[in-house]
Amino acid sequence: MSTYLDRPTVRSWLTTLDHKRIGLLYLFSITFFFTIAAAAAAAMRIALLSPSGDLVASDVYNRLFTTHGVLMVWFFLIPAVPNVLGNFLLPLMVGARDVAFPRLNLASWYVFMAGGFLVLYAILFGGVDTGWTFYTPYSSTYANGHVMLMAAGVFVSGFSSIFTGLNFIVTIHRLRAPGLTWFRLPLFVWGIYSTSIIMVLATPVLAATLLLMGLERAFGVGVFDPRIGGDPLLFQHLFWFYSHPAVYIMILPGMGVVSEIITCFSRKPVFGYKVMAFAILAIATLGFLVWGHHMFVSSESVFAGVVFSFLSFMVSVPSAVKVFNWTTTLMRGSIRMDTPLIYALGFVALFTIGGLTGLFLATLPVDVHVHGTYFVVAHFHYVMVGGMVMAYLGGVHYWFPKISGRLYPEMLARFAALTIFIGFNLTFFPQFILGYLGMPRRYSMYPPEFHALNVLSTAGASILGVGYLLPLIYLVWSFYRGRPAGPNPWKAKGLEWTVPSPPPEHNFDAIPTVTEEPYAYNPEEDP
């Protein structure tokens, strides 16, 4: 039987309109960018082994963390679940033959790559030392390096985000199979839908902000320029209007992935399905109202600080609802501790820590103490890496049999998942303590009393690195040599599991009609 992987010519891949192939194109691209960004992180951790920071000059160190931040945020975390798994799975999950605008989908990948190469060029020929946030007036006036090129790369890749988000929203609205009502959609689709809303409505503000910053740098005068009465803080407002919701672009589809995995491996329907769906939407909406908590100490008004602090606390309500519902779903399930579930449980644990420390940071007086320290670094790595990357890897493992038609070595995969979990905690938990003790972020040197904790963190990072390397090796191997998986190795529910693995190019021979409620699992059944 023919599958979407037939006809393996380069030309057919580069001109494909098949959402599954485009998903894989993204998979290769973001893995490439991830590798570079991870190498930058490794170099930083090695440099931080000694307090004197004599491995790399401060200037190089600044370029390293900018490279790491820009690539990880815009070229790995944001496209990871939506553009790889979302592209591959969304049409399968809603029972469609493709997304609503297949050509726009391919264009979005090319736009993404164009942005990526601009950024790579900027990194190779001098780098940028502003950090991923490009704060003015440093970025617009003082920074040396290819700020404009890098901002242009991010600007361009933003359009890829917008196109993909638009495509997904219209697909979910218009191309659902008969009988697939909104409340029969998998929670993964809800996650993708909410993420797409943010992509479509927040990304353009980032584009405008970077445009204004770039113009100011190009002409030596601009709207953030205090000499003519401009306010540099306006940049921060506009930047965080995008970049805080962007955090939810990263985490919401991860929550969708985790919901799929937990319900499948506990053989129970998701507890409180509708609440879960509304919680995702609520997080997406509330996420737009909290950006000011990045500016508590940058002369934002106290009143605005109080309002943003309060709104930030509100986000924790739907987030906590989700955590409780996942744990309740697990309760009395017949649990099978396979690799995807290990990742999903890792997500729940680490996301909870990341979320709770987020509340510390959203508290005005506490933030004054820990703002700009490693506490912040640890917090968002718990959410981004501990949460998002765990969910992404869990999803890649869960749907790998569908994507490749083959199984990976289970024991090795479990070992890798545990290695990542341990390595991650060893890397980032010490950073909470470092930050609480007052070690500022973004410095290549530090007082000797922080030495031990930094060595611990670097040791954890090397374990984490091994953990990431393992799946890279065995998944590639399994793609060609793994045991055939069959259409549904996990006995999972959902339309994507009703088609052969790997799926045929047109997905469904006949468009299915859905009559079943979502996640019709039965714990009594053979797990």
Add this chain to the structure above:
Amino acid sequence: MSETAAVSAEVRERHEITTQLGMWGFLATEVLFFGGFFMAYALYRHSYPEAFAEGGRHMAFGLGTTNTALLLISSVFVAIADRAVRAGRRGLTLGCLATAWLMGLAFLGIKAIEYTQHVSDHLVPGRHFLPGQSSNPRLQLFMYLYFGMTGLHAFHMIMGLIAVAWLMNGVRSGRIGPSRPEPVAVIGLYWHFVDCVWVVLYPLFYLVGR
């Protein structure tokens, strides 16, 4: 046979709604894209009302008003073209699109005249801004936003001209016609939106301080 025709009409309509939804979503994006600039405008106008009033008096009021009229009338033609293409009136469609296209071009021409005038009046922000005059430095912010926002709008106009030229080509060759009319409506949405942006920019720049 009439049954298959009915089915294909239904498929076509479903398809048209899908494309229109896509365009409306894109326009929502555009609103937010201009939103960053509107935020800056609101903030600085609130902070420096005198500078903005002075800036408004530097604007070419007559040219700006003419341009607004041009865009409004071009939108009428685009709206008529949408109906004409559905009625199978190829000549009328082409005529309306061509008129709208020419009006868009005229808009850009007038904009270019204005820009040239501002340049020779030394109103471009930067080191050469009104040399030898002790002008309000905040005036530069106004001019910066003026060039930024109208420039961005002009860029959208150029995109619109390209899109309408593509439409005309399609209508001429018959690819776009009564059996496939939706590109006219979808690109029309974009054209009207760009018109809407200008309708807001007009009072913000040409009527302030008068």
Add this chain to the structure above:
Amino acid sequence: MKSEVPMCDLIGIGIALLFLLALSALTVIGPSAGWKTIVSLAIAAAKLVLIVWFFMRLGRHRGLIRVFAAAGLCWLSLLLVLGFGDYLTR
């Protein structure tokens, strides 16, 4: 076979738009005043309503497209209200 294209309504809207433009241009007569800003912005809003409702056919569309159209404005107001709120309370 050529059918008639009804276009009186479109031309009527066009005339209304030009009338509004003239009205708004007339506000420049006389010394500048605060109310003029409000009037000219209100006129711009009226023009937008006409264009969006009739030319962009929002009046004829089902709920979904209206929601899409409203979303952009709604999110823009979030940006303006919360962002501006900070400056007003400094």
